[in-house]
Amino acid sequence: MYEVFFRSFNERVSLTKEEEEFVKQFLTPKKLRKKQFILQEGDVCKYICFVEKGALKSYSVDANGTESIIQFALEGWTISDLYSFLTAEPATYNIDALEDSELVLISKASHETLLEKLPKYETYIRLQITGAYIALQKRITSVISLPLEERYKNFIALYPNIAQRVPQHMIASYMGLTPETLSRVRKKMNLGK
Amino acid sequence: MYEVFFRSFNERVSLTKEEEEFVKQFLTPKKLRKKQFILQEGDVCKYICFVEKGALKSYSVDANGTESIIQFALEGWTISDLYSFLTAEPATYNIDALEDSELVLISKASHETLLEKLPKYETYIRLQITGAYIALQKRITSVISLPLEERYKNFIALYPNIAQRVPQHMIASYMGLTPETLSRVRKKMNLGK
DNA sequence: CATTTCCATTGACAAAAGTCAATGCTATTT
DNA sequence: AAATAGCATTGACTTTTGTCAATGGAAATG
Structure with a gap:
C-alpha cells in the first residue's frame, strides 16, 4: 500500500523506513469509481489527492455547462483545488475519476502536521509544487505563443x-x-x- | 536596502533581526535601466530576481520575432526562468526591464545554501511558489474557459x-x-x- | 524644440475557430 | 443480442480573430 506515493516521495527526498512509517499515519487510502467525484465546486477541498492507480481530472464548468479541463492526473500525480485546500474557501473546480482509481489522501490537518514535524515533507511538497509550476508555465507559454x-x-x-x-x-x-x-x-x- | 524584499519575506515567515542579517549576506543588489536584459534566451538563468522597484517582463520570442509575455513583475514580485535556474539548462525566456528598476538577486549557490541553512527560507520559497502556482492555474482557467x-x-x-x-x-x-x-x-x- | 519612435485605433479583408446538424462507429448497458 | 450512450468526424455556415495598411497623437530622444 502507498507504493506509488512513497516511490514518488523517495525520488525527490529519500526517507528512512521509520520516516515512512511516520508519514503513513497521516495518509488515507480511498477508492474511486469511474465518474465519481472527489471534489465538487462549492464544497471546500479537504484533501490533496495522490493518484496510486487510475486517472482523474479537475475542471470548471461554465454557464452553458461546458467543462474546461484544468488538469489530468494519472498514477504518480497529485491533484487538488489547492486554493480551496489552503484557504478553506469553496472550491471553483470539480475533480472526478476518469477510470476506477485508487488514491492516497492527505487532509489539511495531516498536511500541516507533516509540514511542522517532518522537514523532508516540506521539501517534498516544495519540489512537487515547483515542478507543477514549471509545467504550468510551459502550458501558458504554449497557449499564448x-x-x-x-x-x-x-x-x-x-x-x-x-x-x-x-x-x-x-x-x-x-x-x-x-x-x-x-x-x-x-x-x-x-x-x- | 532590501526593504521590499524583507517586507515580503516577513509577511510570509517572520524573521528575527539576526536572521535578516544572515540572509543579507546572500543577496546582491542590482540596478537595471529600462530595456536592459537580466536574462536572454539561450543563456543559463543565474538568478532569482526580486523586484524592489520598477517593473520587468519575461517573454518568449517566436520565429517571426513576436514576443509573448509570460509574466510581469512589479515591486514585491519575483521573476526568473525557474526551469533554467534549477537545471542550468539554457533559458527559453528573456527577461528585461519595462522601467528603470532595482532588483535583489539570489544566485543558485545562495539559494541552495539558504535552503540548507535556514528552514524559514525554504518555507518562504514554498509559500511563494505555491502562490505563483495558484495564480498560474487561475490564468490557465481563464484562458481556456x-x-x-x-x-x-x-x-x-x-x-x-x-x-x-x-x-x-x-x-x-x-x-x-x-x-x-x-x-x-x-x-x-x-x-x- | 524638433524629430523620431512608439502606440492605440480603425477599416477592409483573410484566416481560424466555433456552432449546429448529421453520420457511423464503438463501447456499455440491459 | 439488442439497445443505448459516447465519441470522432464531416459539411455548411457564422462569428471571432488575425493581417495589413493607414492615421493621429503622445512620449522619448537628440
Whole structure:
C-alpha cells in the first residue's frame, strides 16, 4: 500500500523506513469509481489527492455547462483545488475519476502536521509544487505563443500516456478548443502522411 | 536596502533581526535601466530576481520575432526562468526591464545554501511558489474557459496596477492576442457607457 | 524644440475557430 | 443480442480573430 506515493516521495527526498512509517499515519487510502467525484465546486477541498492507480481530472464548468479541463492526473500525480485546500474557501473546480482509481489522501490537518514535524515533507511538497509550476508555465507559454498544431504536438509529446487513455474531446477541453476544431487540426496533420 | 524584499519575506515567515542579517549576506543588489536584459534566451538563468522597484517582463520570442509575455513583475514580485535556474539548462525566456528598476538577486549557490541553512527560507520559497502556482492555474482557467471580454476584465480587476503602467499591446501579448484584437474588445466594452 | 519612435485605433479583408446538424462507429448497458 | 450512450468526424455556415495598411497623437530622444 502507498507504493506509488512513497516511490514518488523517495525520488525527490529519500526517507528512512521509520520516516515512512511516520508519514503513513497521516495518509488515507480511498477508492474511486469511474465518474465519481472527489471534489465538487462549492464544497471546500479537504484533501490533496495522490493518484496510486487510475486517472482523474479537475475542471470548471461554465454557464452553458461546458467543462474546461484544468488538469489530468494519472498514477504518480497529485491533484487538488489547492486554493480551496489552503484557504478553506469553496472550491471553483470539480475533480472526478476518469477510470476506477485508487488514491492516497492527505487532509489539511495531516498536511500541516507533516509540514511542522517532518522537514523532508516540506521539501517534498516544495519540489512537487515547483515542478507543477514549471509545467504550468510551459502550458501558458504554449497557449499564448504557439499555433494550434504545435500546441497539440507538444501535448502529445509531453503526455503520450494521457493522449492514449483519455477521449479526444477531453484533450480539446484541456486545450480550450471544441472537439470539432481538434478533430480538424488532427486531420490537417495527417495529410502529410 | 532590501526593504521590499524583507517586507515580503516577513509577511510570509517572520524573521528575527539576526536572521535578516544572515540572509543579507546572500543577496546582491542590482540596478537595471529600462530595456536592459537580466536574462536572454539561450543563456543559463543565474538568478532569482526580486523586484524592489520598477517593473520587468519575461517573454518568449517566436520565429517571426513576436514576443509573448509570460509574466510581469512589479515591486514585491519575483521573476526568473525557474526551469533554467534549477537545471542550468539554457533559458527559453528573456527577461528585461519595462522601467528603470532595482532588483535583489539570489544566485543558485545562495539559494541552495539558504535552503540548507535556514528552514524559514525554504518555507518562504514554498509559500511563494505555491502562490505563483495558484495564480498560474487561475490564468490557465481563464484562458481556456472564458470569453475574451471576461478574460480582460479579470486581468484588469486582478492587476489594475499593471494595466496602468504597461502599454496595452503588452497586455495583448500577455493574453495571447494581437493589439488590434484587444483594442476592439475594449471598444466593445465601452459601448455600455 | 524638433524629430523620431512608439502606440492605440480603425477599416477592409483573410484566416481560424466555433456552432449546429448529421453520420457511423464503438463501447456499455440491459 | 439488442439497445443505448459516447465519441470522432464531416459539411455548411457564422462569428471571432488575425493581417495589413493607414492615421493621429503622445512620449522619448537628440
